[in-house]
Amino acid sequence: LWVKKVIATACERSRLLIFTGGLGPTPDDLTTATLADFFDVPLVEHPEVVADIAAKFARLGRQMAPSNRKQALLPYGANVLKNTLGTAPGMIWQPLPELTILTFPGVPAELHRMWTEVAVPYFHQRQWVQTTIQSQMLKFWGIPESTLAEKVADFLTLQNPTVAPYANIGEVKLRVAAQAPTAAEAQALIQPVAEQLQAIAGIDYFGSDHDTLASVVGNLLQQTQTTLGVAESCTGGGVGQALTDIPGSSDYFWGGVIAYDNRVKLQLLQVDAQTLATQGAVSAAVAEQMAQGIQKALGVGWGLSITGIAGPSGGSDDKPVGLVYIGVAHPNGSVTSSKHRFGDRGREIIRRLSVSTALDQLRRQLLVGYQP
Amino acid sequence: LWVKKVIATACERSRLLIFTGGLGPTPDDLTTATLADFFDVPLVEHPEVVADIAAKFARLGRQMAPSNRKQALLPYGANVLKNTLGTAPGMIWQPLPELTILTFPGVPAELHRMWTEVAVPYFHQRQWVQTTIQSQMLKFWGIPESTLAEKVADFLTLQNPTVAPYANIGEVKLRVAAQAPTAAEAQALIQPVAEQLQAIAGIDYFGSDHDTLASVVGNLLQQTQTTLGVAESCTGGGVGQALTDIPGSSDYFWGGVIAYDNRVKLQLLQVDAQTLATQGAVSAAVAEQMAQGIQKALGVGWGLSITGIAGPSGGSDDKPVGLVYIGVAHPNGSVTSSKHRFGDRGREIIRRLSVSTALDQLRRQLLVGYQP
Numbered sequence: 001l002w003v004k005k006v007i008a009t010a011c012e013r014s015r016l017l018i019f020t021g022g023l024g025p026t027p028d029d030l031t032t033a034t035l036a037d038f039f040d041v042p043l044v045e046h047p048e049v050v051a052d053i054a055a056k057f058a059r060l061g062r063q064m065a066p067s068n069r070k071q072a073l074l075p076y077g078a079n080v081l082k083n084t085l086g087t088a089p090g091m092i093w094q095p096l097p098e099l100t101i102l103t104f105p106g107v108p109a110e111l112h113r114m115w116t117e118v119a120v121p122y123f124h125q126r127q128w129v130q131t132t133i134q135s136q137m138l139k140f141w142g143i144p145e146s147t148l149a150e151k152v153a154d155f156l157t158l159q160n161p162t163v164a165p166y167a168n169i170g171e172v173k174l175r176v177a178a179q180a181p182t183a184a185e186a187q188a189l190i191q192p193v194a195e196q197l198q199a200i201a202g203i204d205y206f207g208s209d210h211d212t213l214a215s216v217v218g219n220l221l222q223q224t225q226t227t228l229g230v231a232e233s234c235t236g237g238g239v240g241q242a243l244t245d246i247p248g249s250s251d252y253f254w255g256g257v258i259a260y261d262n263r264v265k266l267q268l269l270q271v272d273a274q275t276l277a278t279q280g281a282v283s284a285a286v287a288e289q290m291a292q293g294i295q296k297a298l299g300v301g302w303g304l305s306i307t308g309i310a311g312p313s314g315g316s317d318d319k320p321v322g323l324v325y326i327g328v329a330h331p332n333g334s335v336t337s338s339k340h341r342f343g344d345r346g347r348e349i350i351r352r353l354s355v356s357t358a359l360d361q362l363r364r365q366l367l368v369g370y371q372p
Numbered sequence: 373l374w375v376k377k378v379i380a381t382a383c384e385r386s387r388l389l390i391f392t393g394g395l396g397p398t399p400d401d402l403t404t405a406t407l408a409d410f411f412d413v414p415l416v417e418h419p420e421v422v423a424d425i426a427a428k429f430a431r432l433g434r435q436m437a438p439s440n441r442k443q444a445l446l447p448y449g450a451n452v453l454k455n456t457l458g459t460a461p462g463m464i465w466q467p468l469p470e471l472t473i474l475t476f477p478g479v480p481a482e483l484h485r486m487w488t489e490v491a492v493p494y495f496h497q498r499q500w501v502q503t504t505i506q507s508q509m510l511k512f513w514g515i516p517e518s519t520l521a522e523k524v525a526d527f528l529t530l531q532n533p534t535v536a537p538y539a540n541i542g543e544v545k546l547r548v549a550a551q552a553p554t555a556a557e558a559q560a561l562i563q564p565v566a567e568q569l570q571a572i573a574g575i576d577y578f579g580s581d582h583d584t585l586a587s588v589v590g591n592l593l594q595q596t597q598t599t600l601g602v603a604e605s606c607t608g609g610g611v612g613q614a615l616t617d618i619p620g621s622s623d624y625f626w627g628g629v630i631a632y633d634n635r636v637k638l639q640l641l642q643v644d645a646q647t648l649a650t651q652g653a654v655s656a657a658v659a660e661q662m663a664q665g666i667q668k669a670l671g672v673g674w675g676l677s678i679t680g681i682a683g684p685s686g687g688s689d690d691k692p693v694g695l696v697y698i699g700v701a702h703p704n705g706s707v708t709s710s711k712h713r714f715g716d717r718g719r720e721i722i723r724r725l726s727v728s729t730a731l732d733q734l735r736r737q738l739l740v741g742y743q744p
Contacts, residue, residue: 024517024537024539025517025518025521026517026518026521026528026537027521027525027528027529028528028536028537056715059713059715060713060714060715061713062516065516065518065519065521065522066522067518067521067522068518085717085718085721107539107540107541109541109718109720109721113718144429144434144437145396145397145398146396146397146398146437146439146440147437149397149398149399149439150437150438150439153399156398156399156400157399164400165396165398165400167396167479168479168480169479169481230609230630232609232612234616235613235616236609236612236613236615236616236617236621236625236627237602237604237608237609237610237611237612237613237616237628237630238609238613239609240604240608240609240612240630240632241607241608241609241610241613243608244606244607244608244609244632244682244723245608245719245720245723247683247684247685247719248685249608249632250632250633253608253632253633254632254633254635254636255608255629255630255631255632255633255636256609256629256630257627257628257629257630257640258602258609258612258627258628258629258630259627260612260616260621260622260625260626260627261622261625261626261627261670263626263670263671264626264627264670267669267670268627268629268640268669268670297639297640298633298635298636298639298640299635310616311619312619313619313620341431341432341433342432343428343431343432345457346457346481346485347617347619348481348617349457349481351616351617
C-alpha cells in the first residue's frame with residue numbers, strides 16, 4: 001500500500017521510474033507484482049526466461065526451484081531486460097505513453113552490470129540526453145587532500161571543465177568534468193586541464209579513471225619486462241590479491257609467501273634468526289631481508305615485502321599499532337625499505353593503507369629507480 | 373541555493389536533519405557554512421578542534437595545511453561530534469527548539485564509526501526511541517536462496533518476529549527481527565525461531581550477525597587447537613587476507629604460499645612435475661598436492677589449497693572459466709579435494725566465491741571430519 005502511494009507520487013512528477021530489488025524468488029519479492037497491480041495489467045509468463053533460469057541452474061549442477069518460475073512473470077506489454085549474471089531479469093515497460101519503468105535486481109554486481117550494459121545505451125538510443133557530460137578522474141597517492149587542493153587552488157573555481165577534489169582512505173582524486181554538445185568537444189575541454197594538474201602533482205599522480213595502483217604497477221612491470229614476488233606479514237595476502245585482481249597478471253606476478261608467523265619468515269624467506277631476535281619482526285632490517293628472501297626463493301626480478309603492526313594488540317611505545325615497514329628488492333641487487341606510521345586507525349584501515357602504500361613504493365621505484 | 377531550498381523543505385516536515393559529507397578542507401566543502409548561513413548564525417572557531425587536527429597531522433609526521441583550520445569552524449551554539457578516525461569533526465546543533473541537526477563526514481569508514489559510536493547512543497539518550505527492534509541475521513553457505521526459502525516457507529509469513537531472506541553472491545541470509553518494549557523481550561521472541569531455522573538448515577548454517585566464514589573457521593581452529601596454512605593459485609592471497617582480517621588470527625594461521633605461477637607450485641609446494649604436466653594445474657591431483665605441500669612446508673595441522681580458472685581467458689571446453697578445485701589436507705595425514713563450477717560470472721565473482729567456498733570446505737571438515 002505504501003509502495004503504491006510512492007508510485008503514484010512518482011508518476012505525477014517523473015517520466016522515468018527506476019526500481020531496484022524485489023525481483024527474487026521469495027514471497028517478499030513483490031516489485032513486479034505490485035507494479036502490474038498498480039497499472040491493472042495481468043502478469044504473463046515468458047517461456048524464454050523460464051528456459052534461461054533453468055539453464056543457469058543446470059550449468060551450476062542444480063535443479064531450478066519451483067519458486068524461481070515467478071521470476072519469469074512480467075506485466076503484459078513489458079520487455080525483458082536480460083540479466084547476464086544472476087537469475088532475476090529486469091524489465092523495460094511503458095505502461096502509459098509518457099511513462100517508462102525500468103526494474104533491476106538489487107544484488108549490487110548484477111545491478112551495476114545491467115545498468116552500464118543495458119540502461120545507459122537505452123537512454124542514449126532514446127536521445128533523452130541532449131548534451132553530454134564527460135569526466136576524467138585523476139588519482140593521487142602520497143599527498144593529503146588539503147595539500148593537493150592548495151597546490152591546484154586556481155583550478156577549483158573553473159566553470160567548464162569543473163575540478164572537484166575527493167578523498168578516501170589514503171587516496172586523493174580530482175574529478176575534471178566538462179559539458180558540451182559532443183563527447184569530443186567535452187574531452188577537448190578536459191584534456192589540457194588534466195595535463196596541467198598531472199604536471200603540478202608530479203609523481204604523486206598515479207593514474208586516471210579505472211587505473212588502480214595494482215594495474216599501474218602491472219603496466220610498469222610489463223613495460224620493463226620484469227617479474228615480481230611478494231612477502232607479506234600483516235597484510236596476509238592483500239598485496240597478492242590486489243595484483244591478481246588484474247587479468248593477465250600472471251605475465252609478471254609469480255606469487256609469494258604469506259609470512260604471518262615468524263617461523264614462516266625463517267623457513268621460507270631465510271630471514272636471519274639473529275636479526276629477528278634483536279631488531280624484531282617489525283623492523284627495516286627484516287623488511288629488507290623478506291624482500292630479498294622472496295626475490296631469491298622465486299627467482300623473480302622484484303621482491304616486495306610488508307611487515308607491520310595492524311593491531312588492535314601487539315603495539316608498544318616504541319613500535320605502536322600502525323607502524324609498517326615496506327621493503328623493495330631491486331633487480332640490480334640493491335634493497336631499500338621505508339617506514340610508515342599510519343596511526344591507530346583500526347586494523348582494516350591500517351591493512352588497506354599498507355597494501356596500497358607497498359604498491360605505491362614499488363611504483364615509485366619502477367618509475368624513477370629502474371635502470372635495466 | 374538549491375541546498376537551501378532542500379533544507380527549508382526538510383525543516384517543515386522533520387525534527388531531525390542528518391547531513392553527510394562536505395565537511396572537508398576544500399572550497400567545495402560547504403555543508404557547515406551553508407547551514408550557518410541558512411539559520412543566520414555566525415561561525416565560531418573551536419580551538420580544541422584546531423589542536424586536535426594539528427595533533428592528528430603531527431602524528432602522521434605532516435604539517436597541518438592552513439585550509440584545515442576551516443574544519444574547526446562551527447555555527448555558534450553547535451557542539452562538536454568527535455571524529456576518531458579523520459580530521460573533519462561533525463556537529464550536533466539545535467538551531468531551533470524543535471529542530472536538531474547532525475553532520476557527519478562523508479568518508480564511509482568515518483561515517484560508519486561515528487554513527488554507531490556517537491549518533492545511536494545520542495538517540496537512545498534522548499529517548500527518541502520508544503520500542504526497540506532487535507534482529508539476528510542467520511547466515512548460510514552452500515544452499516541457494518530459493519531452496520532455503522522453500523524449506524523455511526512457514527516462517528516467512530510470521531508477524532513478530534518476521535523472517536526475511538537475503539542473498540548476495542553465494543551467501544544466503546535470514547533476518548529474524550522482533551519488536552518489543554525492551555531488548556530482552558524482543559530477544560525472547562527471536563531466540564526460539566532462530567534455533568528452529570538453524571536446525572532446519574543443518575550444516576549449511578554457519579553463523580550469525582558479525583560471524584564470517586573466516587571468523588567461524590578461526591573459532592573452530594582455536595577450539596581444536598590446530599594450525600592452518602594456505603596454498604593459493606587463482607585467489608592470489610584472498611584466503612590469507614580473509615583469515616587475517618580477524619584479530620588474533622596469528623594464534624592458528626601461520627601463513628602460506630601464493631603459487632600463482634606453476635614454478636612456485638613446483639619450488640615451494642613440491643607439486644610433482646609429472647602430475648602438473650599430465651593433469652594440468654587445475655585438477656584434483658594438483659589441489660591435493662598443494663594442500664599437502666603447504667602442510668609440510670610450514671609444519672601446520674591443516675593445509676588448504678585453491679587452484680582454478682578465474683578468467684576471463686584460460687578456459688577450455690574441458691576446463692571452463694569458473695572451474696575451481698579446493699584441497700584440504702587433514703592433520704591425520706589424509707587429503708581430500710572438491711570440484712566446483714562457478715560459471716563464467718566474471719573474474720571478481722569467481723575469486724570471491726572461491727575464497728568463501730574454500731573456507732566453507734575447511735569449516736565442514738572441522739565440524740564433521742575432525743577426530744583429534
